[in-house]
Amino acid sequence: MPVTVYLLYPVVAMVTTVTASVMVYFIYPALLVKWYIRYTVYASGMRVNHVHDGDFKYAYGEKGEPKIGQPTMLLFHGFSTSKDNWVPVVKKLTADHHIIAVDLPGQGGTTRKAKDDLSLMGQVRRMHQFVKLIGLDKQPFHLIGQSLGGTIAGLYAASYPDEIEMLTLICPAMKMPVENEFARELRNGQCCLMPTNPEEAQIMFDCCVYKKTKFPKQVLKAILQLRKPYAEIYAEMVTDLANDENGVLLPQSLTKLTMPTQVIWGEYDQLMDISGVTMLEEGLPNCRRVDIIKNCGHSTNLERPGSVVKLLLQFRRDLGKSS
Numbered sequence: 643m644p645v646t647v648y649l650l651y652p653v654v655a656m657v658t659t660v661t662a663s664v665m666v667y668f669i670y671p672a673l674l675v676k677w678y679i680r681y682t683v684y685a686s687g688m689r690v691n692h693v694h695d696g697d698f699k700y701a702y703g704e705k706g707e708p709k710i711g712q713p714t715m716l717l718f719h720g721f722s723t724s725k726d727n728w729v730p731v732v733k734k735l736t737a738d739h740h741i742i743a744v745d746l747p748g749q750g751g752t753t754r755k756a757k758d759d760l761s762l763m764g765q766v767r768r769m770h771q772f773v774k775l776i777g778l779d780k781q782p783f784h785l786i787g788q789s790l791g792g793t794i795a796g797l798y799a800a801s802y803p804d805e806i807e808m809l810t811l812i813c814p815a816m817k818m819p820v821e822n823e824f825a826r827e828l829r830n831g832q833c834c835l836m837p838t839n840p841e842e843a844q845i846m847f848d849c850c851v852y853k854k855t856k857f858p859k860q861v862l863k864a865i866l867q868l869r870k871p872y873a874e875i876y877a878e879m880v881t882d883l884a885n886d887e888n889g890v891l892l893p894q895s896l897t898k899l900t901m902p903t904q905v906i907w908g909e910y911d912q913l914m915d916i917s918g919v920t921m922l923e924e925g926l927p928n929c930r931r932v933d934i935i936k937n938c939g940h941s942t943n944l945e946r947p948g949s950v951v952k953l954l955l956q957f958r959r960d961l962g963k964s965s
Contacts, residue, residue, distance in 0.1 A: 671864035679726050686733035688725075688743065692751070693775045700772045701725070701751025702744040706737045713784045713807040713963055715954075717743040718769070718798075720789030721815070721883070722835055722869065722876050724750030727788075730947035731954075744772055746791065748875040760878055762888055766797045773805065782807035784963070786954065788943060789914065790815045790883070793892050800898035808961060809899060810954060811922065812906040812942055813914040817889030820917035824849065828884045835913075836880060837866065852910045852939040896925035904931040904957045906950065908938035931957050 683690060688703035703725045708714055715735075719727040725743035732741055745752035747768045748760050758764070773779050785806050787795025792814030799806045818825065827833065837843040840862035848854050869876070882888050905922045907914075916934075923932050933953045938946045 671860040672867035675861065675864040675868060682729050683726060686729045687737055688732055695771055695775055698753045700744060700775065702742055704742050705732055706740040708740045712739065713782060714740040714742060714778060715784045715786055716778065717741065718746060718787035718791030718795045720791050721879060727943055731943050731950050734947055734951045746794065749872065754875055760875065761882055762793060762797055762891055765794050766801055769794065769798055770802060779805050784808045784958065786810040787814065788812040789940065796892045796899060797895060799901060800895040803898065803901060806901045808902045808957070808963065810904040810906065810957065813908060813911055813940055814892060815883060815914060816892045816918065817886065818915040818918045819921055820915045822915040824913045825915070833880050836876060840866065849912050850939055850941040851945050852908065852937055893921060893925065896922070897927060900927050902928050902930045902961055904933065905929060906933045906935065906942065906953055908940055908942050909934050909936050910938065911940045913940040930960060
């Protein structure tokens with residue numbers, strides 16, 4: 643075989659790979675996004691695991707090992723996302739911390755059942771089941787929740803206070819003292835977090851961040867494809883969030899949160915009005931820190947992960963729970 647032909651093999655392989663990638667990008671862009679997400683999870687140091695209770699499967703990521711004197715960080719993500727939403731934060735946390743990021747019921751890789759109880763308290767009960775399955779209830783842990791995950795974290799801590807060493811609430815979803823545009827639209831049956839086309843998907847991203855980024859149409863199509871299997875569950879959750887009775891569950895439970903608590907909020911949060919900060923600060927019996935992240939919207943984990951990590955570790959150092 644001529645040497646020149648042999649040398650063309652890598653070029654042919656590269657062209658084939660590029661051609662295949664371009665075809666996937668235009669025909670099924672969700673596949674490329676899936677690959678990218680898997681890579682970022684791997685690069686963050688998280689190991690993806692599963693635990694079962696009968697036919698119900700919980701998916702979660704784990705980094706580091708438990709250490710005496712350093713409570714495990716259990717992370718609850720927000721609405722219509724997954725444990726992957728914590729990747730930028732987990733990546734910046736060193737492996738000498740023990741971190742578990744779980745997919746909430748009906749989201750990510752955790753089981754989706756049409757008749758499962760996806761109410762706020764239903765999800766709290768499912769998360770308690772998960773905690774017991776992995777043995778995390780053996781010693782108190784640091785519970786951290788963002789957005790919807792913040793609400794579930796607060797209600798979890800109110801229901802099982804003996805399990806919680808410390809609590810961090812990041813812009814939790816609840817009824818705020820000030821009703822902003824998002825809350826008004828939600829009350830009227832509209833939600834920018836439920837896109838049905840690429841244009842609406844762009845609006846969804848814009849609502850979540852302070853610094854706007856224009857995404858390629860194929861990426862927006864990919865996001866819609868990835869969300870499609872969860873559409874009915876997301877719709878059910880939105881209906882629950884719009885219910886005033888659910889909106890006041892966390893505010894009504896604040897007096898039960900006697901553990902050291904930290905509140906984090908994005909300065910320009912368009913979804914959860916920043917007036918919630920004052921309500922939490924005044925209502926929590928043991929509020930140790932209130933931290934406002936400058937130039938940040940609702941998606942604190944994605945937009946300012948370095949700031950989130952810095953504040954979490956400072957809270958732990960304040961309580962002597964971090965190296």
